Amino acid sequence: MRVEDVLAGTFLALLASVIGLASLRASFDTVEIFWWDLCFIVAPAAILAFLAAVRYGFRLRGAAGFAPVLGVLRDWFPFAFFSFTYELFRLSSWTTVLSRDRDVELLRIDRWLFGETPAVSLQQLAGPLMTDVMTGAYSLHLVLPPVLGMLLYARQKRLFREFLLAVLLSGILGQTGYLLVPAVGPKRAFPELFSRTLEGRVYEPVTSALEAVRAPRDVFPSLHVGISAIVLAFAWRRSRRLAGALAPLVLLNWVSTLYLRYHYFIDVVAGWATAWASIALAGRLLALEDRIRARWAPAAAAPPADTGGPP
Amino acid sequence: MSPFLVSLAIGRLVPILLATTAVLVLARICADRFASSARMNRVLFAAILSAGLAVQAPYGLRSVTLWRAEHAISRGQTERAARSIEAFRNLGGTPGAWRGARWMGFLVRERRWGDAHDLAVALLAEPRPAGGTARADLSLTLGISQYYLGDVPGAAASLRAAAGADPRYAYLARYFEGRVAERGGDVRAAVDSYASALSASPRFGPALYQIVRLLLAAGRKDDAAGVVGQVLAASNDSAGKGVRDCPSVTCASRTCSRGPSSPCWPP
Numbered sequence: 065m066r067v068e069d070v071l072a073g074t075f076l077a078l079l080a081s082v083i084g085l086a087s088l089r090a091s092f093d094t095v096e097i098f099w100w101d102l103c104f105i106v107a108p109a110a111i112l113a114f115l116a117a118v119r120y121g122f123r124l125r126g127a128a129g130f131a132p133v134l135g136v137l138r139d140w141f142p143f144a145f146f147s148f149t150y151e152l153f154r155l156s157s158w159t160t161v162l163s164r165d166r167d168v169e170l171l172r173i174d175r176w177l178f179g180e181t182p183a184v185s186l187q188q189l190a191g192p193l194m195t196d197v198m199t200g201a202y203s204l205h206l207v208l209p210p211v212l213g214m215l216l217y218a219r220q221k222r223l224f225r226e227f228l229l230a231v232l233l234s235g236i237l238g239q240t241g242y243l244l245v246p247a248v249g250p251k252r253a254f255p256e257l258f259s260r261t262l263e264g265r266v267y268e269p270v271t272s273a274l275e276a277v278r279a280p281r282d283v284f285p286s287l288h289v290g291i292s293a294i295v296l297a298f299a300w301r302r303s304r305r306l307a308g309a310l311a312p313l314v315l316l317n318w319v320s321t322l323y324l325r326y327h328y329f330i331d332v333v334a335g336w337a338t339a340w341a342s343i344a345l346a347g348r349l350l351a352l353e354d355r356i357r358a359r360w361a362p363a364a365a366a367p368p369a370d371t372g373g374p375p
Numbered sequence: 376m377s378p379f380l381v382s383l384a385i386g387r388l389v390p391i392l393l394a395t396t397a398v399l400v401l402a403r404i405c406a407d408r409f410a411s412s413a414r415m416n417r418v419l420f421a422a423i424l425s426a427g428l429a430v431q432a433p434y435g436l437r438s439v440t441l442w443r444a445e446h447a448i449s450r451g452q453t454e455r456a457a458r459s460i461e462a463f464r465n466l467g468g469t470p471g472a473w474r475g476a477r478w479m480g481f482l483v484r485e486r487r488w489g490d491a492h493d494l495a496v497a498l499l500a501e502p503r504p505a506g507g508t509a510r511a512d513l514s515l516t517l518g519i520s521q522y523y524l525g526d527v528p529g530a531a532a533s534l535r536a537a538a539g540a541d542p543r544y545a546y547l548a549r550y551f552e553g554r555v556a557e558r559g560g561d562v563r564a565a566v567d568s569y570a571s572a573l574s575a576s577p578r579f580g581p582a583l584y585q586i587v588r589l590l591l592a593a594g595r596k597d598d599a600a601g602v603v604g605q606v607l608a609a610s611n612d613s614a615g616k617g618v619r620d621c622p623s624v625t626c627a628s629r630t631c632s633r634g635p636s637s638p639c640w641p642p
Binding site: 100101103104106107110111113114116117118120121123130133200203206266269270272273 | 377378379382383385386387388389390392393395396397399400402403404420424477
C-alpha cells in the first residue's frame, strides 16, 4: 500500500464520519421528540441500569461493583442498536441512494394476489372505534418487545439473548429490505385509492406522533409484523399461556398495518419470512458461538505446553 | 392519562435515567479512587453527584414544562397551555417542526393570534429551520396570524412564502390573499383570489362562500349562481357527495337564492 492510498482512505473515512455524525446530530438536535420511540424501546434497560447504579453508587447491600450496570447495558444493547439504525433511515441523505420508490411494483403484486391491495378492501370496515382500536394495536410494537424482554430477562437470560439476537437480525434483514425495495406504503403512494378518511379520537395524535419519528421508506418488509411475530414465537417458548394472551394482540397488530394503510400484503408476508429467518439464524448463531467457546475454553484453561527447555 | 402523555413522559425520563446512571457510576469511581478518607469519599461523591444532577436540571425543567404544556393542550386549558408554551421557549426549549405545528394548530384554533405569531416567528428564526411542508406550515400560520393581527402586507408576503414552500397550500394562500385584498378594498382582486383558491381546491367551502357573497353584493347574482353551479357540477364524480353535503356549499347555495342580506355563515 502506498502513502497516497493511506492518506486518501483516511481522509475519505474522516469525511464520511464527519458528514454522518453531523447529519445525525442535526436530525436529533432539531427535534427533541425524535428520541421518544427510541426511549420507549430502551426504557427497561434504562430502569435496570439505573437501579444497579443506585446500588453501586450508594453502596447498598448486594452491590457488586459497576459491572452489573455495564452488564445490563450490554445485554440490552441489540434493542438500542436496532432502534438506532432504524433512526438513521430518517436522514435526508438517503434520498440520494433510494432514488425510486417501488410502490407500483408492490401494489401490482397485491393486485395479482387479491385483485386489490387489502388496505383498500379493509376501508369498508372503517369507523372511528375500529380506527382507534387499530391505532392502539399498531402502537404495540413499542410495548410488546420491551415487556417480553423484561419477562425473559428476569428468569431466562439465555432465551432473552436469543430473543434480542433475533430482533437484531430482523432489523438487519428488514433494513436491507428498505434499501433494496424503497417504498412509502399505499396511504402516501396511492391516496386516490381510498374514498373513506380514517378518523378517531386517538388516531390523529398517535399516528402523527408515530409518523414524526418514522423512517420515510420503511415498508418492505413490515418490521411491525416481523418483530411481533418474533415476540409471539418467544412468548410461546416461555409459556403457552403467555403466547395465548399475546396472540390476539399480535394478530391485531398485523391487521392494523393493512387497515391503517401503511403496508401492502406482500410486506406482511415478507415480515413473516423475516421473522422466521431471524429466529432460525439466532438459534444457529448462538449454537455456533457455544461450539466456538467450548473449543477455546479448554485450550485457555489448559496449563502452558511443555516448551521442551531445560528444567 | 393519554398514551400520548405517557409516551412523552417516557421519552423525557429515559435520557434523565441514563444520564443519572452515568453520574452515579462516575461519582462512585472518582470518590473511591481519589478520596483519602471516608469523609472525603462521601464529600467527593456528593459533590460529583450534585454537579451531575445540576447539569441535567435545565433539561429536567424543560421536560416538566413541556409535559405541562401538552397536558394543558390535551385538556383544552388555553391559558395554561399558552403560559407553558411560552415558559418552555423561555427555558431554551425547541419544540421542533412536528410539535411546533401541533402547538400552532392549537393556538390558531383558540384564535390566540399573538401567541401563534410569536411561536411561528421563533420557529422560523431557528438556526436550522424545518424544511418543506413544515416550513410551509410555519409560514401559513404566520401569515394567517398576521392577517388577524392587522399586518396585511406582512400576511400577504408570508402566505406567498407558504405557497412557494408547498404548492398544496396554494389554495389557502390564495384564499387569505383574497381576504387581504378585500381588506385593502380591492374587490376584483379578492374575487380572483377566491376563484383561484376554488379552482385549486373545489371542496374548500370558505372560498366559495366569500366569492358568492362578493358577487351578490356587487349585484352579479347570475355569476354567483354560476360559481355554485360549477362547484356542484364538478361534484358529479364519485367523490362528489362530500362536496354537495358540505355545509359551506349548502350555505352558499342558500345565500345565493336568498341574497346577501341573509348569510348563513359569518365571513
